[in-house]
Amino acid sequence: MKSLVLVSSKTGNTYKIARYVQKGFGCDCELKRTTEKYDLSAYDTVLVGFWLDSGHVDNDSLSLLKRLYYKKVGIFGTLGGDPQSEAAAKVMKTAVDALYEGHRGNILLGTFWVRGKISKSVLSVMYEKFPELKNDEKHIKRITEASVHPNAEDRLTALLNAQYWQKKAQKIKARG
Template sequence: MKTDQYSILFSSLTGNTKKLADAIHETLPEEGCEYFGAIKTPVPSSELLYIGFWTDKGNADNETLTLLSTLKNRRIFLFGTAGFGGSDAYFQKILGQVRQSIDPSNTIIGEYMCQGKMPQSVRERYMKMKENPEHPANLDALIKNFDCALSHPDSDDLEKLRNLCRLR
């Protein structure tokens, strides 16, 4: 196992998590990077892995969960995006779900999550639902959240992540 190198692996459905991965890659020393890119097998041999995911039903996407379940004796920095956001409690709940897939032989050295924009089709679906007189009571809140998410990850989100990575 390569202890002086790191790898950045990520799964990004809409490009939000890739933006986070790019920010990490730009922040860390280039000479220490063994691998940067999509989740792959075999897993790079770096002891330190930055692993990014997009949120699917309150947990990491399946590809990331599969990767995490195979790792042993690694140092892991988790990072991810979620369309619904604005609440650290919500992000912590997701990270808690993700951590359940990680073997206890691993050490989580850091975590970061932020909101990410969603596809326009989500808003269109909400607007279509609104046409129904018996639409969900929280539909306006969902539309407001969608509109808020359009700018994320933003420069503040990326700078917070860069600062966390500089501390490692």
């Protein structure tokens, strides 16, 4: 079983988590950025990591998910907000829907979110558009909570999910 972790990462949060996904998945699992060259036909399992871009799956990852055919796929993401929120669930649903769009024979191994710190450049753009956020207590709390992520618990989440996906992928017969 040849496997690939493909990650889109703007600030490094998602890449850090992708390394733990790679470790947890083990068995001949490569790690590449979505901006690198890769041949998807060489892999039966693809694990896709993305970052939340203004409340959406980043464009590189969304495009990638729409190009997968007959793959076993795990999807993970990082965000500055609450990974258990309704908004996070909605974005992950968008990613999963992109994977299944057009009935391309993909099998979802699972999904997970972890928190990641929000970059100063993203905050700067945010404050330019919405200056009132600088004094919003709820926003400040979210930024403060995110600033210590990804942490050891997030790395463990990545390892355990990847180990589960690896066991699940081994049980699924190759298709296509």
